[in-house]
Amino acid sequence: MTEYSWIQTVKRSIIVTCLFTVACLAGYVYYLLPANSPVLYSHRTLADNGFRGVLSVFSTEQLSYLPNSSTSNSATSVRILNSTGPVKGVKYLSYQPPGNGWNNQRVALENAIVMAKLLNRTLLVHPMAPHDKGAQLKAGANPGYVAYNHLEQSDLVPLSAFVDLSLLSQLMPVQVVATSHQQFYRDFGQLTWRNICHSVGFGYWMDRRPVTSEEVSMFKRQHFHPFNIWRKKCPKEQKLVNHSSVAIVEYLTDYINDTSDMLYFEQGTLFGIHIRFVNLGDAIMAQQWVIKHFRYGPSVHAIVDKIIKRIGSEFNAIHVRRTDHPARKFPVDYWLASLENANCTTDVPLYVATDEKDRRYFGPFKEKGYKLHWASDFHDLLQFDVSPDVVEDFTGIHEQLLCEQAAKFVATPGSTFSILILRNRNEVEIEDGLMMNSLHVFWIGHQMTGV
Numbered sequence: 001m002t003e004y005s006w007i008q009t010v011k012r013s014i015i016v017t018c019l020f021t022v023a024c025l026a027g028y029v030y031y032l033l034p035a036n037s038p039v040l041y042s043h044r045t046l047a048d049n050g051f052r053g054v055l056s057v058f059s060t061e062q063l064s065y066l067p068n069s070s071t072s073n074s075a076t077s078v079r080i081l082n083s084t085g086p087v088k089g090v091k092y093l094s095y096q097p098p099g100n101g102w103n104n105q106r107v108a109l110e111n112a113i114v115m116a117k118l119l120n121r122t123l124l125v126h127p128m129a130p131h132d133k134g135a136q137l138k139a140g141a142n143p144g145y146v147a148y149n150h151l152e153q154s155d156l157v158p159l160s161a162f163v164d165l166s167l168l169s170q171l172m173p174v175q176v177v178a179t180s181h182q183q184f185y186r187d188f189g190q191l192t193w194r195n196i197c198h199s200v201g202f203g204y205w206m207d208r209r210p211v212t213s214e215e216v217s218m219f220k221r222q223h224f225h226p227f228n229i230w231r232k233k234c235p236k237e238q239k240l241v242n243h244s245s246v247a248i249v250e251y252l253t254d255y256i257n258d259t260s261d262m263l264y265f266e267q268g269t270l271f272g273i274h275i276r277f278v279n280l281g282d283a284i285m286a287q288q289w290v291i292k293h294f295r296y297g298p299s300v301h302a303i304v305d306k307i308i309k310r311i312g313s314e315f316n317a318i319h320v321r322r323t324d325h326p327a328r329k330f331p332v333d334y335w336l337a338s339l340e341n342a343n344c345t346t347d348v349p350l351y352v353a354t355d356e357k358d359r360r361y362f363g364p365f366k367e368k369g370y371k372l373h374w375a376s377d378f379h380d381l382l383q384f385d386v387s388p389d390v391v392e393d394f395t396g397i398h399e400q401l402l403c404e405q406a407a408k409f410v411a412t413p414g415s416t417f418s419i420l421i422l423r424n425r426n427e428v429e430i431e432d433g434l435m436m437n438s439l440h441v442f443w444i445g446h447q448m449t450g451v
């Protein structure tokens with residue numbers, strides 16, 4: 001052996017030893033972090049070691065894990081599964097509806113849409129539940145989702161009655177549940193389930209782990225403020241964090257290879273929770289999935305078109321949220337000033353969408369000279385074959401579409417009912433191409449101040 005080849009051999013064995021040590025360390029960390037275990041991560045006192053551990057294991061994670069299609073599959077591939085029970089071989093994603101108002105239920109549905117698309121699963125959608133009947137059941141100290149589970153099939157409206165499911169099914173296969181939630185458990189109970197409980201009281205979702213140094217530094221700057229009333233949910237998370245305010249970060253990519261027939265998000269947790277994306281382009285794409293594919297259906301449009309014909313094509317609209325919302329404290333002058341700020345003049349008809357039953361509240365609107373229209377003016381058009389308990393909610397869906405088509409619109413701040421209208425009117429705050437606070441899809445490069 002020449003001196004040169006001897007040195008080469010020593011060098012090679014040093015390199016091999018180093019590589020082996022790194023591989024062993026990585027394997028050890030991987031052993032400590034089984035797939036699907038949530039990653040505890042304190043935003044206040046960053047646990048650097050744990051963080052690097054995550055990185056060293058997952059740095060090979062593909063950045064391009066997202067489905068290839070930019071927004072949808074071929075428009076012709078409509079896939080609505082017409083079955084009342086499980087279809088053999090289908091991998092489902094579903095969720096416990098949170099109860100409360102329809103738009104709270106819609107937020108959970110929208111998060112499920114994003115997750116089902118990311119995880120390449122068939123989305124099982126649940127019926128809309130009435131707000132008021134749910135509220136009565138809730139008075140017995142039940143959370144909204146428990147109240148939802150007390151409702152009978154006759155109290156509920158399947159989404160096929162008002163959502164454009166062919167549009168949604170261009171994004172992913174969809175199956176409609178029309179039964180009570182108890183019956184849904186019985187019908188799908190024979191499948192293998194993975195129950196997932198991740199509450200906004202304890203953390204948020206990310207689409208995947210950060211990989212590059214830039215992604216890591218953005219991730220480290222994330223804020224999380226636990227939403228305390230949600231800390232009663234998800235006992236496993238409660239135990240994990242005890243009383244501290246560390247954030248539990250769960251990664252959707254951990255569920256990509258899950259073999260369970262059903263991924264089921266428990267306890268109404270898809271309402272409220274954030275899905276934070278590592279990549280801005282991916283976040284924009286995920287928002288577009290919802291914006292382009294979640295729309296009210298042709299039957300809603302047909303009724304709204306008739307109402308608009310009667311009012312006249314030029315009209316303004318306002319949503320005045322009252323009953324069980326913080327906006328009930330707003331004096332009537334607040335709304336009058338908002339109309340004035342939005343240049344809603346009295347010569348244009350004003351449609352008032354509201355849950356306020358006492359029309360005397362709107363006396364000052366009339367005194368100002370506004371020509372008011374309400375749902376009750378179109379009673380003959382707003383006739384539905386649904387339980388009386390759900391008529392107000394169902395009417396509200398039509399009113400949302402009506403407000404969407406008004407020339408000018410005044411919203412109730414902080415109402416999810418209003419937010420859908422603003423979003424579809426393109427009147428929400430946009431930063432770097434991403435809608436802010438009107439969908440639960442965010443980008444880690446943005447600083448979030450609250451949940």
Ligand SMILES: Nc1nc2c(ncn2[C@@H]2O[C@H](COP(=O)(O)OP(=O)(O)O)[C@@H](O)[C@H]2O)c(=O)[nH]1
Nearest residue numbers: 101102103104131353354355393396415416417
């Ligand atoms: N018909 C009708 N119902 C409304 C209106 N505003 C609120 N509601 C009712 O109150 C509930 C509001 O809850 P939700 O949709 O979750 O919106 P949020 O509570 O304002 O965020 C709806 O389901 C309706 O039952 C409205 O303008 N028209």
Ligand SMILES: [Mg+2]
Nearest residue numbers: 100101104416
């Ligand atoms: Mg609500």
